[in-house]
Amino acid sequence: MADLFWPGDEHAGDLFSEPAFLSAMVRVEAAWLATLVEHRLVPADAADDLDGLVGPDDVAEVAAGAESGGNPVIGLLKLLRARVEPRNTAAARWMHRGLTSQDVLDTALVLLAGDASERVLAETRGQVEALATLVREHRATPVAARTLTQQAVPITFGLKAATWLESVVAAGRGLAAVDASAAVQVGGAAGSLAASSELAALQDDPDPAGRSLALVETFADRLGLVPVAPWHTSRGRVTAIGDALVTCTDAWGRIATDVATLARPEVGELHEATGGGSSTMPHKQNPVLSVLLRRAAIAAPPLAATLHTASALSVDERPDGSWHAEWATLRTLARRTVTASVQARTLLSGLRVDAEAMAANLAEAGDALLAEQRSIAGLLDRDPSPTYAGATDLLVERALATATTYLQETS
Template sequence: MAASLFDSAIYRDLVTDRETAALFSDSAEVRAMLIVLGALARAQGAAGVIPEISAGAIHRASMELQIDPGGLARATGRDAVAVPELARQFRDLMQAPEHAQWVHFGATSQDIMDTALALRLRQVLARAEDRLAALMLALARQAEAHATLPMAGRTFGQAATPTSFGAVAAGWGGALPALADRLDALRPLLLTTQLAGSAGTLSAMAPETAQAVRAGFADALGLGPARQGGHAVRQPLAALASWATEVTGSLAKMGADLMLMTQTGIAEVRLPASGGSAAMPQKQNPVMPSLLGALAAQTAGLNGVMQAALVHRQQRDGAAWISEWLSLPQICMGLVRSLDVAADLARDLAPLPVRMAANIDDGTGGIFAEALQVRLGETMPPTEAQAQVKALCARMRAEGRGLPDLAREAFPEADLDGLFSPAAQLGLAPADARAFAASARERAEAMTRVA
């Protein structure tokens, strides 16, 4: 097995989508860093920091030159960062030393790498937003279409009271609109340039031009201006990791429920086709719901690393920075894959009403105990009603008789009409399902319009 499933030719289509994975390839990183070097030169030329003719030559070369990522390996193994060797090869390939001498002027490796990361995170966030909108729309359709479809609500794995499948779908998506709002807040924090120089002071440029270079650099890349605090401010990346953990955790709850709802003996939903077994051809394993759980667990573990990496000692810190490299790409790939899988499941899964009805009425009617207690409490003290129903439930288990028959026998004068109907005991489930559908659809459509 490969050291990382995300890089495995065998497993990559299970745990990631290829377009997101491509953003974290060596070639994508090199291309992004070249773009950043070109934009930096362009901004410096406009501000008079370097000759404009050299700035133009560097910018053109950054668009045209190709650098083999493998050719950076030996030097990066020594220096930890690829930028020094990248800049050296860039200068050599330009074959114009009078211009090439200005490549990477005044910046430091972390400026180039952090800004190149922001360029790629812009695409990651766009993909995540697109899939989040698709997921909310799919769950909204399920919630609305099945707002009144009764099924057993379960607590501690036991039947509790009836709910609706629409309300369950709404529960899966309940956190998503707020998470979408938080993505909007994260974007301007993450999508910024970094230009602070060797120790955060940008001292290689005159103070009166340094700010102009920063502004031009950001404009050239379509990113926000460099954040205050320099290289050691890592809260935006930690916030992204935390957000991804909350998203994947929400989706894992959906996956866990679907695993239970598809198990033998329950079988309340049908999943999109997947999960065949070589040895047991009758099986359709809930592979995609299981994957949601695995990716959430992986993301949560890596989030711990990202939070620990907040501690960048002094002005820059190698250990914390390398920890980010080891963790953030997998978090991003797992995030987008989780959203993709959840959206496919939500769109194509089908509830099985006959099975849901059978699981409500198991022959005992015990699921209606709370409703009976409430009805009896209309004509007797609530504590007495509770005691009476508790006694009936004990008889139900001991005698093997149904609670509805025992109730009618014990309380022949009580009005129990309609009480033992699942549809009559849904409470706020239909309204909650429809309310979620409306809010999720509105939020998703707003995201789509902006995109």
Template sequence: MISVFEHPWLFGLFGDEEAAALWSAEVQLGHFRAFEAALARAKESAGQVPPNHGEAAASIIETAEIDLHGLARGTGTDGLPIPNLVRQLRAAAGDYHAAVHTGATSQDVMDTALSLTLKALTGLLQDRLKDLDVKLAELTQTQGPNALMGRTRMQAALPITAGDRLASWRQPLASHIAALDALRPQVERLQLGGAVGTRGDSGQAGPQIAAQMASVLGLQDGPVWHTDRSSVAAYAGCLSLITGSLGKIGQDVALMAQQGIDEVTLAAGGGSSAMPHKSNPVLAELLVTLARFNATQLAGMHQALVHEQERSGAAWMLEWMILPQMSVTTARALAASLTLCAQIKSLGNKRAHSI
């Protein structure tokens, strides 16, 4: 077993196909092609390649057969897939090879692919956050007036309503949606810095080329961010905050479901191989686990902030290992939260609590 997110049976608990697909080889290769095609066309528009050469190269880039095994071998040798990809594309482009990748560096391609991935991921997460907000609003309508015992430090405190508890679950969601919106300009950015991050490879036409590429790709144009990974780390922090809020829901439900407390009734639960009478609050437990996982991964993303000089291989690789898992964790936590809330048959009780 390498990853619970892709394991044949643990995937059933931890996996999220829609989020994982955003990081698939097919989708990422599509982003690489989009970058290279946009660059070829922009270089033609800037007069840096002969007329029609950029368009011809772009058409070949978009349709060329790519040897994925070659990319794997190249990654093992070069530390990333782009050098091998560029060799394959230039060979396919023939007489138009000068329009392929000239003025860019491998990090430009992969960082732009990351930006396109996070753009799609943000849309997915915001949709699920909004769906969860609607579901909690529905529960407030149906269960809100019911009585609950308020608990501080896990001890009985004073009576509250189910609506009070639900409000604490719902409150952070709007902030998370707004935070993701605020991060869009920071993480949905074109990367085009060239060899050492100065755009010197593109000469005076660098700004024009970047602006055209950003427009075509649907990204922001701005300063080069080869070594400034603060926005990527901030995005990871937002993912951890989201799963932390969902983990609070899970922890509350798990405690409320305890026999003797019985403050929540779930339509479904997990079984036991030894105790068939049990109905375990599996999804509630999962939310706690996912929250703790993302919290531990966030430290790694902060380690990846330390990019030495004009490019780091080591810190950059760390992002590749951590951020995709954090994104799938967050998406899965949202999906599990929606399912868990849909399983709530009753919350609190009709009678007032007494201490």
């Protein structure tokens, strides 16, 4: 896929695409049907993997029919039943029993979010490797620190890159934690598991409610997700995904802002590996990746805010519109984060550091950058120390250790 409105979208490939969404919903239906069969709540001959029944060519039909019921599950289920009927009447009869549309759609979204997160985490690992290299190579490269846009005190570029590194690792760990807790949605019509419990009760199960909870555990295990209580109107799991994605774009946006600033010709301390051209000014080498990363960082938080608004407006036992607002929002946020993750890795892997320009800018600033050191020395009536590096070495070592641990955790 590619998107004229969002350059680089092709990096996200099929992730969170409409065909992927359709496939995920079918996977959910198949896993639930298999679970019912395994627990002997439906006839054994109802077993069917639902494979080959629907595909990308059916997206338009399912999408067109979604308006009448407010979601695509109803039309998909009708299509699945019609197509499985000739080969398996029992499967057509028993599929979806005990679920509601929201169970299928929510679980499918969780699966899609997991796929997107896996890609982002793979790219994040590459970013950490590139950043660790920058930190090691430039731990002693002097550069002017800047605060509130003004030159402040001398630091090293390795220290600056170490702060980038720490933020990327923190974002990666946050996303991994959310991904590890990704959960199924199974509640039935109103979150009470009444239908599945009734299926068990009418077949003389001694513990119908316990059987329903066992169904959820088996179902979750089949999908590689966590079994939890229904969360139809408790949407913290969705906002957590959004927040984790935005934390990633925050980290990359900060790096991109630094790079774009230090790549200005009048500063010249950093350069992207390949600058972008101009349609009318051939001399320009625009920091395009930094620009696109800043775009993602600016656009992501409002999308997460929409998820939070939807969560706050969830009502009763099933939401009326707030749930519906989540689907496209989460898709857009996830795809854009995947795209940004690729662009961030590319930026960092090719970032060029101009140590001579850094030294020249320091020299031009002169002794002004040591004013704080002199003022502290004056308080004690002592001469300033030979250097003003503070705990730079320890902070750099700590960042490198963090990177090493993270890379071991994610290997």
